Amino acid sequence: MTLVSYAQATRTTRLRPVPQEFTHKLDRSEVLLTGWAPAGEDRVTVTARWPRTHSFYAPVAGRHDPMLLAETLRQSIPLISHGLYEVPLGHQLIWQHFTYEVAPGAMWADGPMDIELRITCDDITRRGGRLAALTMDIEILRDGLHLGSAHTRFSSHAPSIYRRLRGDRCTVSSDVAPLPLSGAVPVVPPALVNREHADDVVLSPTAVPDQWRLRVDYAHPILFDHPVDHAPGMLLLEAARQAAHAVQGHRADAVVPVRFESAFFRYVEFDAPCLITTRVEPATRPGGSDCVSVTAHQEGNEAFSCRVTLAAARA
Template sequence: MSANTLRVERATPGAQRTETDRRAATRSAALRYPSLTTTVPKEFVHRASVAEVMLTDWERRDEHRFTVTAQWPRSHTFFTSVNGCHDPLIAAETLRQAGTLLAHAEYGVPLGHHFLMWDLSLTVWPEHLLVDGAPTSLDIDIVCSDFKMRGDSLAGFRYQTVMRRAGQVVATGGASFTCMAPKVYQRLRSNRRNSAGPQLPLTAPAAPQNVGRVSPMDVVLSPVGQEGRWQLRVDTRHPVLFEHPVDHVPGMMLLEAARQATVATTGQCATPLSVTAEFSRYAELDTPCMIEARSLRRTGDEESVEVTGHQSGELVFRSTVTVAVPLT
């Protein structure tokens, strides 16, 4: 399905119109403003709320090259500004949405299919992330590659992105995922669903100021009395992290856990400069997920922290977060 399917052609300025044209224009006046900004269909980016859709349009440039447009609000209930900059994780969410959009709208993956992200990387330029007096509009160049097929159906691909704001590069990054039909997903998860116990009770949050948050509701780490170690705090009522019902911990929540663990480890509530993550398996809702962080290196005014998550002794994800720290 092409993006053009959802668009209405602009009327040519100065062109002569017949009476029939005028009547048709009157009947469809509401559809003759294709330059007005709206979001892409929320179903294409796996959101239940239109308010959580970051993407506004897309266009195919070449066989596997696309331009996607997006808009970030000046403020967001969860992706809050850091030192006057947009939260880099809103860029990660935008990157995630871009992949699902293209999979559905351009590569024919049916709605209702399940997506499993295997890795994500993101690098940002904080000087171009400053929150301005208006929402931030973005142009995103995307190249898709490494396609995986299941019979005649697309089963996944990798994509690389460059996000620009008024021509300036804001972020670069990429991700890969696989997708599967509902019946395949049900078979994959059937043993887990049959053996899953009741959801874990909600644990107490770490002190918000220690993990770079203001509200305890947004804290995803619970202290366990060990330095550099926490239990993932899973609040399925959170309106953004659990924006719609799911049977596992969302990848964006694991990225947030990595970011919060990095803040706690470095003692700096700084804008992350880069994030990489690899996801090994589903993080289940009924089993404690232990988060561990260790400082990897400090080079000049940057420090990198490795964050891992384990459930029942098995690695769930591994992430490296690099932040700017003041010189001492």
């Protein structure tokens, strides 16, 4: 077997266009991926462009929002599944764990930004000849400079298997009554979570210190771009980000997340409250980064955890 280097693949292989349906986004303007091409055995190159600004993932302290990278990586999962491993449309792709980090010095936002993902797939599981799960290791570059890295594993389920897994909770968001978004479940002040608009806040206060209730808004155009039957992974990552800001108090706008280490244990359902709890891990050395451990519990079970590393925001 002859392996083709990423550099050789870039020189000799024409990037293929990204079909919108391969990103699982209904709004074409929210598709960040621009091209892709195989780059060897179980390897692929994916390109993406970030806009100068974004309605939800806006620049922070003169740098692109690190959550744009999370969404770029999320879109690459269905692209690779459908494009490289021929997973049929309609199969459900479910995160198991997801870790990524960015190099803050390479995130400056002086206009639209082109990035390259160099992805290696490993630990591939198949069921009945179809992809059932795989692990991705990703190197992220900007103009040849190191921008970040990521490691993730996800599973793939045929519709019939997924319906058996979900049982009577296999009901998409457009068909269930939403939990209240105001009144009994108010929104936390946007500034507390480093947000400008209340509609973009995904946490509601509780009587317990450093604990919030997950706020689910099916009408949100970014987090709920298409109908789903459980809380999307990007919503949980955003909740972790906002909770990490919230525990900073008056320093909420003085830090940015640079690393997420997350694990998805159970589906977060729409018909029961989900509680988000945080614990601050102080820096181990002077001038070091703080880490915030975030957990999501529902119906007495831990459904999601995320360790968020924060760094000082510098314009």
